Amino acid sequence: MRYSGFKVITEGLFGNKGWKPAWRDPAPKAQYDAIIIGGGGHGLATAFYLAKNHGLTNIAVLEKGYLGSGNIGRNTTIVRANYFLPGNSEFYSHSMKLWEGMEAELNYNVMHSQRGLINLFHSDGQRDAFVRRGNAMINQGDDAILLDREGVREHLPYLDFEQTRFPIYGGLLHPRGGSARHDAVAWGYARGADQRGVDLIQNCEVTGIDIENGRVTGVQTTRGPIRAAKVGIIVAGRSGQVAAMAGMRLPIESHILQAFVSEGLKPVINHVISFGMGHFYISQSDKGGLVFGGDLDFYASYASRGNLPMVEHVMEAGMTLMPMIGRAKVLRSWGGIMDMTPDGSPIIDRTHIDGLFIDCGWNYGGFKAVPASGWCMAHLMATGQPHEVARRFRLDRFATGHLLDEEGTGSQHNLH
């Protein structure tokens, strides 16, 4: 079924009785050409592009819970292409272009809103670093505008510019940055994949990976064994456990990241604002809630909830930056399990087992990457060759020293 304004009006006139489920609920077949483990944003986008770009439609996505029950439904939805290092820069630039065509491509409203992202700086040294980053973004073909303090004031008059700890010197505006509705992205890719014949199988946990003579032959699941000559592991925070089923140890430690949303308010924050020195960022959802968050809790964890010190820290940083939010009530907070790599960059690669591929290590920045990760992982699984823009996301780069340490903080899981 195609969605359109006309369809919304006619359904409204006739009691909304004509809507059909957006995807089927098939039982698993005994065999597929390819299996994707994990029905998050990356798994669903991979399935969609395998079908759309490579004509592979006899495939299944196996999800242990319901589609979108993981980080894709828990993130704070910042979409940006402001990376600096070769390797990251071209990948996120590619992703941004896919975002810009996503709604038309999927015939689905993902509420992608390029409202502009402003990264604040607070010293001369930081300003120089931002000039350099902005130039790297422009060289990559993306957009960046350096704002001085008065320039920031025009956009964000409500910030406390004179705060004693981090007075605001200016900001880097990334006009094409913004946000999107997170679950809608999962649903849009799910519906698109289903329409092309992909089986989306929910409540189906993978419990083992079958390997014969160094080749993958299928998986064991809570709904029985399923055979396939190609298997992609795309399970974000659970990457360590699923890779262990194939006897692998990954360069990944899972950490918890929290986020918060306030009660619905009238429109007040038009941009996405990032206050790096306070480890704080904020935007306002279309429903009116202030969506904000901070840093990791900073210890390995699989609990989908965090601890109070980070809650306090985030609230303090928010009050430092924009005291006007002090009267808003926090409605909810939650946590997601982040697949942290030592250098903070992702992995899209083959493994040492033939036919077994892995896409992981998205840290806390994998939402913006959903379309390009799906595009590149599909390319890798279909052709056996890394896609041009993802060729540096190697699994062995830590052993070989080809790190992609975007923040320059060092090669240790808890530093990014």
Place this chain on the structure above:
Amino acid sequence: MRITCPLCGPRDRREFYYYGSDDYLNRPGPEADPSAWDNYLHLRDNPAGITTDLWYHETGCTSWLKITRNTVTHDILSVDLVAPLEPPAKPRRRAAP
């Protein structure tokens, strides 16, 4: 989360710095091959459940601690000093320069 330091007693989580898995205690020798270093520095079991990791009592007694805990429930099962306390050795007389 509270951590009971063997020297300081129960303290707030904020006093501690988390370093990482106790893989860091198995430092390879200088002759070890690169894959041993990769294992030591980067590759992790990353269990959902019981794990042992290293924490530093940064704003307390500054001891390095080995903590066994559950990554799913945040329960702390045991806290030990990485370097157990030993009775002070007899001061050795240094040769005059």
